Amino acid sequence: MEDVCEGKDFSFPAEEERVLQLWAKLDAFHEQLRRTEGGEEFIFYDGPPFATGLPHYGHILAGTIKDVVTRHQSMRGRHVMRRFGWDCHGLPVEFEIDKLLGITNRQQVLDLGIGKYNETCRGIVTKYVAEWEAVVTRTGRWIDFKADYKTMDINFMESVWWVFGQLWDKDLVYKGFKVMPYSTGCKTALSNFEAGLDYRTVPDPAVMVSFPVVGDADNAALVAWTTTPWTLPSNLALCVNANLVYAKVKDKSNGTVYIVAESRLGQLPVKAKASGKKQAPSKGSNAEAVQGGLDTESYELLAKIPGSSLVGLKYTPLFDFFLELQETAFRVIADNYVTDDSGTGVVHCAPAFGEDDHRVCLSAGIIEASGLVVAVDDDGHFIEKISQFKGRHVKEADKDIINAVKDKGRLVSKGSIEHSYPYCWRSGTPLIYRAVPSWFIKVEKIRDQLLECNKETYWVPDYVKEKRFHNWLEGARDWAVSRSRFWGTPLPVWISQDGEEIVVMDSIEKLERLSGVKVNDLHRHHVDDITIPSSRGPEFGVLKRVEDVFDCWFESGSMPYAYIHYPFENRELFEKNFPGNFVAEGLDQTRGWFYTLMVLSTALFGKPAFKNLICNGLVLAEDGKKMSKSKQNYPSPMEVIDEYGADALRLYLVNSPVVRAESLRFKRIGVFGVVKDVFLPWYNAYRFLVQNAKRLEVEGFATFSPIDQASL
Numbered sequence: 001m002e003d004v005c006e007g008k009d010f011s012f013p014a015e016e017e018r019v020l021q022l023w024a025k026l027d028a029f030h031e032q033l034r035r036t037e038g039g040e041e042f043i044f045y046d047g048p049p050f051a052t053g054l055p056h057y058g059h060i061l062a063g064t065i066k067d068v069v070t071r072h073q074s075m076r077g078r079h080v081m082r083r084f085g086w087d088c089h090g091l092p093v094e095f096e097i098d099k100l101l102g103i104t105n106r107q108q109v110l111d112l113g114i115g116k117y118n119e120t121c122r123g124i125v126t127k128y129v130a131e132w133e134a135v136v137t138r139t140g141r142w143i144d145f146k147a148d149y150k151t152m153d154i155n156f157m158e159s160v161w162w163v164f165g166q167l168w169d170k171d172l173v174y175k176g177f178k179v180m181p182y183s184t185g186c187k188t189a190l191s192n193f194e195a196g197l198d199y200r201t202v203p204d205p206a207v208m209v210s211f212p213v214v215g216d217a218d219n220a221a222l223v224a225w226t227t228t229p230w231t232l233p234s235n236l237a238l239c240v241n242a243n244l245v246y247a248k249v250k251d252k253s254n255g256t257v258y259i260v261a262e263s264r265l266g267q268l269p270v271k272a273k274a275s276g277k278k279q280a281p282s283k284g285s286n287a288e289a290v291q292g293g294l295d296t297e298s299y300e301l302l303a304k305i306p307g308s309s310l311v312g313l314k315y316t317p318l319f320d321f322f323l324e325l326q327e328t329a330f331r332v333i334a335d336n337y338v339t340d341d342s343g344t345g346v347v348h349c350a351p352a353f354g355e356d357d358h359r360v361c362l363s364a365g366i367i368e369a370s371g372l373v374v375a376v377d378d379d380g381h382f383i384e385k386i387s388q389f390k391g392r393h394v395k396e397a398d399k400d401i402i403n404a405v406k407d408k409g410r411l412v413s414k415g416s417i418e419h420s421y422p423y424c425w426r427s428g429t430p431l432i433y434r435a436v437p438s439w440f441i442k443v444e445k446i447r448d449q450l451l452e453c454n455k456e457t458y459w460v461p462d463y464v465k466e467k468r469f470h471n472w473l474e475g476a477r478d479w480a481v482s483r484s485r486f487w488g489t490p491l492p493v494w495i496s497q498d499g500e501e502i503v504v505m506d507s508i509e510k511l512e513r514l515s516g517v518k519v520n521d522l523h524r525h526h527v528d529d530i531t532i533p534s535s536r537g538p539e540f541g542v543l544k545r546v547e548d549v550f551d552c553w554f555e556s557g558s559m560p561y562a563y564i565h566y567p568f569e570n571r572e573l574f575e576k577n578f579p580g581n582f583v584a585e586g587l588d589q590t591r592g593w594f595y596t597l598m599v600l601s602t603a604l605f606g607k608p609a610f611k612n613l614i615c616n617g618l619v620l621a622e623d624g625k626k627m628s629k630s631k632q633n634y635p636s637p638m639e640v641i642d643e644y645g646a647d648a649l650r651l652y653l654v655n656s657p658v659v660r661a662e663s664l665r666f667k668r669i670g671v672f673g674v675v676k677d678v679f680l681p682w683y684n685a686y687r688f689l690v691q692n693a694k695r696l697e698v699e700g701f702a703t704f705s706p707i708d709q710a711s712l
Helices: 012-026 028-036 057-075 091-101 106-112 114-125 129-138 154-169 229-234 262-267 355-363 398-407 444-455 462-474 508-515 552-557 571-576 593-605 637-644 646-654 668-698
Strands: 083-086 144-150 173-183 199-212 221-226 237-240 245-251 257-261 299-306 331-334 347-349 411-422 432-441 458-460 493-495 502-504 542-545 580-586 610-616
Touching: 012 028, 012 129, 012 637, 012 646, 057 580, 057 610, 057 646, 083 129, 091 114, 106 114, 129 144, 129 637, 154 173, 154 502, 154 508, 154 552, 154 593, 173 355, 199 229, 199 398, 221 229, 221 237, 221 347, 229 398, 237 355, 245 262, 257 262, 347 355, 398 411, 444 462, 444 593, 458 462, 462 593, 552 593, 580 593, 593 610, 637 646, 637 668, 646 668
Parallel strands: 083 144, 221 257, 237 331, 458 610, 580 610
Antiparallel strands: 173 432, 199 221, 199 411, 237 347, 245 257, 245 299, 493 502, 493 542
């Protein structure tokens, strides 16, 4: 037995380094895989992190949970393949490249060339691989970096194409519109992440507009409030809340009759008592707005009306740009997203420029999924159809639109509001919300199947499955899986010039066979120019690929198939062992990776993608705030590991509420507490044994030899 030193002189980090060297010398991890090969498979899916940053405590926490479970299963004799994965496509990579190349708009990418841009993206993906491997290995986790998978690999991308092809064959794909944050400066839609990068406090107009009810005995008009006057030319409906009470009131000064939510009567403009001048309108819907009731000197209450009785009423359109829709449009609909804590309790709906507007108008039959007219072009200018304001940028047209509303006698009040508004992080221009064409998966069609598949899974903790995830699945909407970007897996959709012929490629072989072109890479700059002849004859020209790429969440959701290149390889391995046995990630993935895994596996096979799941909470800074590099409010992981050891850090994390999806305020002293209260007592007990065994040897007794209990 080796000599031992005093506990205060023993270095746990140094001992861990010695063990790591022994593992490397023995090739222990791969030896374990070799010895269990051919045994029962335990399938573990490792969610791919983005390859554009270094690992943080959240990664170490999830990695520790994964390592504990997979080691346990390996020790039981099961073969546990553990391959590290990299999420290589999408916004995080493009964001880094745009900063590197000084790119501020979409046209600059096109001028540079998609090929050069994409190859630059490819080059940055492996920037942090060495650092990741060093940190993950130092934490003691066993996982294969040499046989890793990358979402940019051609085999992975081909399997993603196959997944989409299967969904197409099952009639679960359609093209429609999705309202998204849109940069008129860069001429592209942004993700919600991007939209949150640059918020500024700015003034915007706040107006109340009247919409006369057709056939009302009192000639009443519904009153809506908006801070985006530029959307008024596209108004197609008004939305109320069927559960609210509304009031019909008469303006004593001019006899005009208005309808607003009873609780919002204080928002109507009133006359000043002394001067006779009109009192400045309140700032509308913010928390500082007057919340009082009806000003009885200015208004007379005529009636109280339940919101449900307003549904179906027709009103006179504000503009005549969409009169061809008057049979279905220009009526009152209802939805619970309308509240009485802002505005007037009546929301003006322009379905091309608001996510809720689009949803409720689609549901109510105001518009059809494929027939939406977006009255603003890619540059943010009104199209020809909006003849009165055509060619004008929407934000610059606000003032003229307000004046046009006033000239029509429909302006109830005009003011301004200061609020936090999103700006484009690239171009510095204010964002708008705009419907953009997208390819959708029909998630709503399989919603009941999703709920049933969720019942077949086991979660820790179970309340995340039963409540948070169940509720998310219950409200699942069709999923927009395409993005108008450059660095990603291209949508495998080829369309004829007249739009009548569509071919979806589900393999490289199919593309090569139909095009006659040898394909060695599936990224945009390699496939965009590939055409296929029309099956209807040469007079119909050729089919060209749509420009979109996949949302990177579609790629990661395809991981159970794509990381082993199924169905092109490993068919038996996959089909004998699906669903997988185990996944583990953070709580935020209930709306991310866990969700996309479940949607795609349910759509493809009618099964969940996994059997067991551990969901961890968030690791926060000691003050309870999000860990921030810029604020430096947490110690670096390697600094803590070098001081106390990886085992202490691992035990601190897995022995905390964070493994039950609760938050953990990371405290350095907590890691020290593990050393002091757990490891040092263990070590001192071992030191006591060794010292006494050696003492017995010195006194002439036999050399200490542990008893093999199994042989007794």
